[in-house]
Amino acid sequence: MLNLHQISKAFPGVRALRDVSFEVQAGEVHALCGENGAGKSTLLNILTGNLPPDTGRIEFRGKTVQFGGPAEATRLGIAIVYQQLSLVDSLSVAENIFANRQPRNRWGLIRQRALYDQTSSLLTELNIAQIQPDTWVGELSAGQKQMVEIAKALSQKPDLLLLDEPTASLTEREIRTLFELIRQLKTAGKAVVYISHRLSEIFSIADRVSVLKDGTYQGTLPVHETSADELVRRMVGRNVLLERTVSKARPEVVLAVEKLSGQRFSNVSFELHRGEILGLAGLVGAGRTELARAIFGIDGRTSGAVRLHGKPLKIRHPADAIRVGVGYLPEERKVLGLFPEQTVTQNVVVTQPSLTPAGWLDATASAARAESFRQRLDIRTPSVQTAVGTLSGGNQQKVLLARWLLTNPEVLIVDEPTHGIDVGAKADIYALLRQLAAEGKAILLISSELPELLLLADRILVMREGHLTGELPGESATEQQVMQLAMVD
Structure with missing residues (x-):
């Protein structure tokens, strides 16, 4: 043919x-x-x-x-x-x-x-x-x-x-x-x-x-x-080992969600600990992304509370979330996360721009910060002045992660972080998420790929039709158990 x-x-x-x-x-x-x-x-x-x-x-x-x-x-x-x-x-x-x-x-x-x-x-x-x-x-x-x-x-x-x-x-x-x-x-x-x-x-x-x-x-x-x-x-060109590592979760509760309700989800409660990767599973339309958007302040909530270190959070806008140390990597990076016509530097520093003493944008300092993340995350780009839309999907995702690392969040919500990404870049992002957990960050991982959740998550929460239907330990959970909670009444 x-x-x-x-x-x-x-x-x-x-x-x-x-x-x-x-x-x-x-x-x-x-x-x-x-x-x-x-x-x-x-x-x-x-x-x-x-x-x-x-x-x-x-x-x-x-x-x-x-x-x-x-x-x-x-x-x-x-x-x-x-x-x-x-x-x-x-x-x-x-x-x-x-x-x-x-x-x-x-x-x-x-x-x-x-x-x-x-x-x-x-x-x-x-x-x-x-x-x-x-x-x-x-x-x-x-x-x-x-x-x-x-x-x-x-x-x-x-x-x-x-x-x-x-x-x-x-x-x-x-x-x-x-x-x-x-x-x-x-x-x-x-x-x-x-x-x-x-x-x-x-x-x-x-x-x-x-x-x-x-x-x-x-x-x-x-x-x-x-x-x-x-x-x-x-x-x-190398063997990529994808296997579970020892949990870095600690007893301290960083984020507590209490009976939260909003668009397409209702009465959701859970705790996220320091150093923990908490998985959130469910079928398409289960309400996982809507829950994340409400926590981050993109969408409103109808009832319930969100607490950071025990203190109630009043997040009405993403800027409020960023200010208190919450970051959100969205599901659709090209539509909701990146500015494809802008450079790598502009995309990385958009939430934390470098300024001169007079308050002007400091292009040299901004480029230096972007360059440091390029090296740290192995972002493959001719330079940090390259338009981010010309990069591969895996490198675009690393740019988006660099943006949130720059804000040094205590809580990082990652929604489908390896969507459309090859196995090599996927392994890099897995290693980065584990490193962040080891540093004490609290990570909420939303993923439709069950092997990914079973590989990374310390615990797995399952949602169906806007409600939490169960919790499974990451180290012993099976795909069959997750799907049963996601599909069966």
């Missing part, structure tokens, strides 16, 4: 791809893995006509092709689901799926009834009929939006489907639906290129896996003949 011959691509100061060659067969799910910044997204942009390769040749269905742009790649039978959604919230599901391809009458006007019927048939065929064609996309959950994005790609009836981290926002049920769709494409002789940092998904759905490291091809392996350890070694 697809044959890549020595594809190379360079940007100013960066060699994104270097002589990459591999093939994707018809009727195959071909996984592509590598660290953030390994060149995966650049390769996908070349395959969809968004970028031309500097050198190399692409064969698609046996013919050499040169894409003049995304429309030509679509016409030839290539579709993509990007990690960052391309939907318009103010349009309906149907208008998004068939954007610029709506059925029209002889006067060029859109046939609305035909558009909705066509969309309804597609959604039923894809087993996501619970999403209505006339619903505004802005009213959908993150997982539903992702399924609409997938439906949009499949509506083009592609021969080659490219999926970039497609399950990042999906529930377990939606993941099962997606995997069934992928298996149907395989049976029909289509090809799928599947990018994921979740190695368990690669072993579940892929036939073969190709590995990139620093823009170079590291080989293609049949999934049934390799292991997670082998893939990690090829991706990062």
Whole structure:
């Protein structure tokens, strides 16, 4: 189906791809893995006509092709689901799926009834009929939006489907639906290129896996003949050990939440101790993020209290939380955390800018502080004056962590801290969270990845439908126990 011959691509100061060659067969799910910044997204942009390769040749269905742009790649039978959604919230599901391809009458006007019927048939065929064609996309959950994005790609009836981290926002049920769709494409002789940092998904759905490291091809392996350890070694050039460490939790209670209620959660109480990593588990929509936002002062609360060292906190705004020593790393770093067009320095010091005696911004001192964190956290960037939006996901997350470390918080809430991050950067962030706990910081860790919670958390609280349903010791908890508390009444 697809044959890549020595594809190379360079940007100013960066060699994104270097002589990459591999093939994707018809009727195959071909996984592509590598660290953030390994060149995966650049390769996908070349395959969809968004970028031309500097050198190399692409064969698609046996013919050499040169894409003049995304429309030509679509016409030839290539579709993509990007990690960052391309939907318009103010349009309906149907208008998004068939954007610029709506059925029209002889006067060029859109046939609305035909558009909705066509969309309804597609959604039923894809087993996501619970999403209505006339619903505004802005009213959908993150997982539903992702399924609409997938439906949009499949509506083009592609021969080659490219999926970039497609399950990042999906529930377990939606993941099962997606995997069934992928298996149907395989049976029909289509090809799928599947990018994921979740190695368990690669072993579940892929036939073969190709590995990139620093823009170079590291080989293609049949999934049934390799292991997670082998893939990690090829991706990062070293063995990454992810194992539990001794708890650093101390008896002192730093943060106490007492019968707190707010948007999508009710009557939540827990204590967070000095040096503790307290995990918060639950399905998408369980109320975990809403609880964190209320503690940090982004959203209001209807009742209950929050105490720091036994003293009631009146946090009505995030600035109040920062002032008393509470930090919050949000779930969506690109939308809610970072200023992508600003530099690394500006993103790091935004909450604690360096000022001259006269009160002006001290650019030199700010850059020096950012540089110290660049070195401490191994943020891979040409310089601290580089726009943060050009960095890989793992390095963007480190920049966001640097911002909060600069404020020296006593309590740090981290919401999905390794979302969309490769295994090497994930290990770095795990080590950093453990180091912060060892220094006496109190950490509330919200994560949808159960292996992550079982690896890091001293205790695990489980939420379901806005309520706490149980507590488990981190060192002995199992995924089955967590899921039972998250799903069963």
